[in-house]
Amino acid sequence: MSSSQFRSGDPVVRARNLTKTYGDFIAVDGIDFDVAAGESFGLLGPNGAGKSTTMRMIGGTLQRSGGELSVVGLDPEVAGPEVRAHLGVIPQQDNLDEELRVDENIVIYGRYFGLPYSYLKPRANELLEFAQLTDKRKKKISELSGGMKRRLTIARALINEPRILLLDEPTTGLDPQARHVLWDRLFRLKEEGVTLLVTTHFMDEAEQLCDRLIVIDKGQIMAEGSPRELIRTYASREVAEVRFGSGRSQQIVDQLEGIGDRQEVLPDRILIYAESGDAALDAVGARGLNPTTSLVRRSSLEDVFLRLTGRSLID
Numbered sequence: 001m002s003s004s005q006f007r008s009g010d011p012v013v014r015a016r017n018l019t020k021t022y023g024d025f026i027a028v029d030g031i032d033f034d035v036a037a038g039e040s041f042g043l044l045g046p047n048g049a050g051k052s053t054t055m056r057m058i059g060g061t062l063q064r065s066g067g068e069l070s071v072v073g074l075d076p077e078v079a080g081p082e083v084r085a086h087l088g089v090i091p092q093q094d095n096l097d098e099e100l101r102v103d104e105n106i107v108i109y110g111r112y113f114g115l116p117y118s119y120l121k122p123r124a125n126e127l128l129e130f131a132q133l134t135d136k137r138k139k140k141i142s143e144l145s146g147g148m149k150r151r152l153t154i155a156r157a158l159i160n161e162p163r164i165l166l167l168d169e170p171t172t173g174l175d176p177q178a179r180h181v182l183w184d185r186l187f188r189l190k191e192e193g194v195t196l197l198v199t200t201h202f203m204d205e206a207e208q209l210c211d212r213l214i215v216i217d218k219g220q221i222m223a224e225g226s227p228r229e230l231i232r233t234y235a236s237r238e239v240a241e242v243r244f245g246s247g248r249s250q251q252i253v254d255q256l257e258g259i260g261d262r263q264e265v266l267p268d269r270i271l272i273y274a275e276s277g278d279a280a281l282d283a284v285g286a287r288g289l290n291p292t293t294s295l296v297r298r299s300s301l302e303d304v305f306l307r308l309t310g311r312s313l314i315d
């Protein structure tokens with residue numbers, strides 16, 4: 001299919017039985033998904049789940065071993081340059097040119113796309129403004145914080161006005177404030193109609209950023225839906241977390257039986273899933289049990305992942 005046959009409303013990314021093997025090892029195990037134009041789509045899974053591998057196949061920098069993949073109606077392996085013209089790629093590690101100043105990083109990158117200086121100079125200024133780096137324009141890369149480097153990497157990837165951004169673990173290594181600034185910039189792009197594909201192992205990032213996501217583990221899709229749908233399907237509304245210190249025993253686990261909808265016994269605490277966490281704690285107290293610590297919180301995508309795999313997202 002050529003891009004001229006690509007119709008709006010068609011998925012901008014379409015994967016069918018997408019597979020990547022390294023020798024006998026299956027990194028991506030026959031996954032299917034569609035990403036709609038303007039959507040913010042997430043790949044949520046722990047380290048090694050196959051997220052980056054999937055992104056690199058979409059970006060056309062890694063050959064697939066099997067299945068079908070189309071990006072804006074084109075096969076990235078057949079029409080690499082045409083596909084890449086639609087994409088802004090933000091890799092897991094910033095790969096800024098340390099030899100160049102902040103503004104030069106954007107302009108020189110634009111030259112790779114054959115864009116003229118008359119376009120690049122004003123566009124670089126716009127992008128520096130967008131990335132809140134105008135006052136850092138003449139700084140060396142080594143003088144930027146981690147959050148600033150990430151914003152510059154994103155600004156640089158926007159030079160050719162891509163309609164799709166591939167973001168691999170965009171906020172790993174950033175402090176909470178820097179993450180929020182970055183999320184804010186990504187929301188703005190989404191408002192402008194840019195399609196976002198985001199890999200993350202942070203459940204709060206997936207909840208904040210993604211309209212829809214796939215939960216991946218060991219190269220396979222475990223579940224698909226909006227964060228709210230997934231939480232509704234796989235967890236109850238609230239969770240009571242109780243800790244019993246070093247004295248916890250099977251006897252305590254047995255005594256808790258039947259409280260809430262479901263329970264997860266973790267090495268350091270017991271999670272009680274219930275419509276009301278406070279009511280669950282009352283029930284614990286009514287059975288004569290006194291946890292060392294307890295808290296009630298809303299269920300999250302971390303709970304969804306735990307339910308689906310029996311493991312935590314972050315090991």
Ligand SMILES: Nc1ncnc2c1ncn2[C@@H]1O[C@H](COP(=O)(O)OP(=O)(O)OP(=O)(O)O)[C@@H](O)[C@H]1O
Pocket residue numbers: 022025027045046047048049050051052053054169201
């Ligand atoms: N070139 C390679 N040769 C062999 N195995 C590889 C290669 N690249 C990746 N893998 C393996 O494929 C699996 C998926 O890796 P991938 O980088 O896609 O995971 P991920 O979900 O992105 O996790 P992370 O966030 O840690 O990068 C891992 O087990 C990884 O060790």
